[in-house]
Each structure stands twice: as C-alpha cells, then as structure tokens.
Amino acid sequence: MLQSKATAEAMKHYVPQPETISSVVAREEKWQESLTAIGSIVAVQGVTVTPEIAGTVREIAFESGAVVGKGDLLVRLDTSSEEAQLRSLEAQVQWAKVSLDRQSTLRTNQLVSQSDLDSADAAWKQAVANADATRSIIEKKTIRAPFAGRLGIRQINLGQYLDAGKPIVSLQALSPVYADFSMPQQNLGQLKPGMRVRVTTDAYAGREFEGTLLAINPDLDSATRSVGLRATFENSDQALRPGMYAKIEVLLPQERPVLVIPATAVLSQPYGDSVYVIEPKPGQGGAKESLAVRQQFIRTGKARGDLITVETGLKPGERIVSAGVFKLRNGMSVVENNDLVPKSEKAPHPPEA
Numbered sequence: 001m002l003q004s005k006a007t008a009e010a011m012k013h014y015v016p017q018p019e020t021i022s023s024v025v026a027r028e029e030k031w032q033e034s035l036t037a038i039g040s041i042v043a044v045q046g047v048t049v050t051p052e053i054a055g056t057v058r059e060i061a062f063e064s065g066a067v068v069g070k071g072d073l074l075v076r077l078d079t080s081s082e083e084a085q086l087r088s089l090e091a092q093v094q095w096a097k098v099s100l101d102r103q104s105t106l107r108t109n110q111l112v113s114q115s116d117l118d119s120a121d122a123a124w125k126q127a128v129a130n131a132d133a134t135r136s137i138i139e140k141k142t143i144r145a146p147f148a149g150r151l152g153i154r155q156i157n158l159g160q161y162l163d164a165g166k167p168i169v170s171l172q173a174l175s176p177v178y179a180d181f182s183m184p185q186q187n188l189g190q191l192k193p194g195m196r197v198r199v200t201t202d203a204y205a206g207r208e209f210e211g212t213l214l215a216i217n218p219d220l221d222s223a224t225r226s227v228g229l230r231a232t233f234e235n236s237d238q239a240l241r242p243g244m245y246a247k248i249e250v251l252l253p254q255e256r257p258v259l260v261i262p263a264t265a266v267l268s269q270p271y272g273d274s275v276y277v278i279e280p281k282p283g284q285g286g287a288k289e290s291l292a293v294r295q296q297f298i299r300t301g302k303a304r305g306d307l308i309t310v311e312t313g314l315k316p317g318e319r320i321v322s323a324g325v326f327k328l329r330n331g332m333s334v335v336e337n338n339d340l341v342p343k344s345e346k347a348p349h350p351p352e353a
Contacts, residue, residue, distance in 0.1 A: 022324065041246055043149075046172040051168065074169065077142075077162065149173040200246070276328050299311045
C-alpha cells in the first residue's frame with residue numbers, strides 16, 4: 001500500500017523526456033502550372049514478326065534481344081522445291097524469249113502473221129510472270145526485319161513447321177517512343193502541340209523523361225468526354241519500353257506561387273492530413289523555455305519529388321516537424337536535431353540511381 005502511494009506521488013512529478021525531431025520551415029516557391037494524367041508508353045513502330053506463307057524453318061539468323069537494322073535477315077524457311085521450280089521457269093522464260101525474237105524477225109520479213117507474233121509475245125510474258133510468282137514465294141519465305149529496332153524473345157526452333165501467322169519474335173523500335181494518354185474536355189483549351197511533357201514511371205524512381213506533345217485527337221470520346229493525346233520522347237537510352245504504365249505531366253506556360261513542405265512532414269490519417277507545428281513552450285517554476293508541437297490539419301496539393309504543396313492550413317515561415325511525426329502527439333515537448341536530415345528536392349537524384 002505504501003509502495004503504491006509512493007509510485008503515484010512520483011508519477012505526479014514525472015516529466016517525460018522530449019522527443020528528438022528534425023524540422024523545416026514552410027516556404028513559398030513558384031511552380032510551373034501543369035496538367036496530370038495516366039498513360040502508357042507505345043512504340044513508334046512495333047510488330048510481332050510472322051510468316052506470310054507456311055514452311056519449315058531452315059535457318060534462324062538472330063538472337064533473342066538483339067538489335068537489328070531494316071532488312072536484316074531473321075528467318076529463312078525451306079525453299080528447296082520453289083528454287084527447283086524457279087530454275088525450270090527461268091528456262092521457260094529463256095525459250096519463250098528466243099521464240100519471241102524468232103517470230104519478230106520472221107514477221108519483219110512478212111513470213112508469219114501478226115497473230116503468231118502476238119502469241120509468242122504473250123507466251124514470253126506468261127513465262128516471266130510465272131517465274132516472278134515463284135521468286136515472290138521464295139522472298140516471302142525469307143523473313144527480314146521490316147524496320148530497325150530491338151528483338152524480343154525467340155518463339156521458334158530450327159526445323160519447326162510454321163503455319164502462316166505463327167509468331168516468330170517481337171520487334172520494337174524504342175527510339176523514339178510515344179506516350180498515349182487522355183484528359184477531360186475542360187482542359188482542351190489549354191493544350192496545343194509542341195508543349196513540354198514530363199513522364200515518370202515507377203520502374204525508374206526519381207527519374208523524369210522530357211518530351212513534346214505531338215498530337216491531339218480531333219474528336220472526343222463520347223462516353224468519357226475526354227480527348228486523346230500523344231507525346232513523343234527521344235528515349236536515346238531505350239529506358240522507356242512499350243506497355244509501361246506512366247505518370248504524365250503536361251507543363252503549361254504560366255507559373256504560380258505555392259507553399260511547399262517535405263512530403264515526410266505530412267501525417268496521413270483517415271480523417272485528414274496534418275503536420276506538427278513547432279512552437280515555444282514557456283518554462284514552469286523557473287525552468288527555461290522549451291519547444292512543443294501542435295497538430296495542424298492541412299489540405300495538400302500536388303507533389304513533385306520530395307516536396308508537396310499545401311493549399312490550406314499552414315502559413316509561410318511556420319516551422320514544422322519534417323521527420324519523426326509518427327511518434328508525436330499534440331502538445332508533446334521536442335528537441336530539434338537537423339544534423340543528418342537529407343535535403344528535400346523537386347527532382348531528387350539518390351546515389352543508387
């Protein structure tokens with residue numbers, strides 16, 4: 001009993017140790033106005049290479065993932081029967097040509113009729129057409145890259161019989177690439193070709209790709225009332241790949257002042273976002289003045305890199321907690337320590353990147 005009373009008395013005079021936090025001052029900046037959307041990366045040229053004519057694979061002239069130029073040989077199907085047929089047809093062409101020349105000479109000397117000459121001419125043209133048709137089959141069984149690009153994973157094997165339309169390999173031109181996206185009709189008046197476009201993707205955290213708005217659809221989607229747009233990106237290092245999910249930002253010409261804080265300073269909870277404002281706390285009983293925190297609810301806006309804008313709830317110059325917000329509560333005493341706090345940036349470049 002005496003021990004319990006002593007414990008209770010001690011708790012009355014117990015003063016918890018202040019929490020150590022880092023701090024930052026809410027500051028005003030000028031951010032370029034932008035319109036944001038979600039889209040996908042699309043190849044300027046991209047196909048799955050397939051044969052037009054069925055046949056057996058006799059030669060595979062590429063490796064998976066290789067870079068090829070326009071016209072490079074990819075696959076050669078078996079053409080032995082067509083080549084033999086072509087030799088026969090070429091012989092027929094030669095014989096038809098000899099017959100035509102003979103008939104032409106005889107016609108000059110009025111020794112044959114005009115119909116005999118016309119028949120010889122038609123026979124020669126028919127022989128040439130037959131030979132050309134066989135050459136076309138051989139050419140179609142010699143499959144080449146239709147444009148320069150990077151190949152995907154090979155989907156065939158040597159000696160395999162391929163039906164017409166059977167996938168051989170994916171071929172994608174990766175420089176440049178497009179980004180396709182859409183925006184609501186109320187943004188249409190702010191858009192025009194040539195505007196700067198910025199793309200980010202979770203495949204490359206912290207990296208931004210700069211491009212240009214290339215085209216705007218002349219019609220709107222009647223179901224969503226949105227307009228389709230396409231931007232182009234140089235993609236010289238081929239980092240952007242077709243099919244990638246992308247966050248797209250169209251940069252507008254005007255700038256506006258915004259109040260920015262580090263995103264780490266925001267405590268997100270179901271009932272709203274808040275920050276902890278650092279304020280002086282008067283000392284009691286002759287003690288020195290200290291610091292305490294006050295929870296302040298805010299409304300956030302756009303994020304850019306490590307920073308986020310504050311629309312309402314905070315004033316420029318107010319000092320807030322930038323790290324360690326999850327261990328705080330309203331009115332708690334704190335001690336500032338900003339020795340090891342990394343700098344918050346709009347376009348961070350971590351060493352790992």
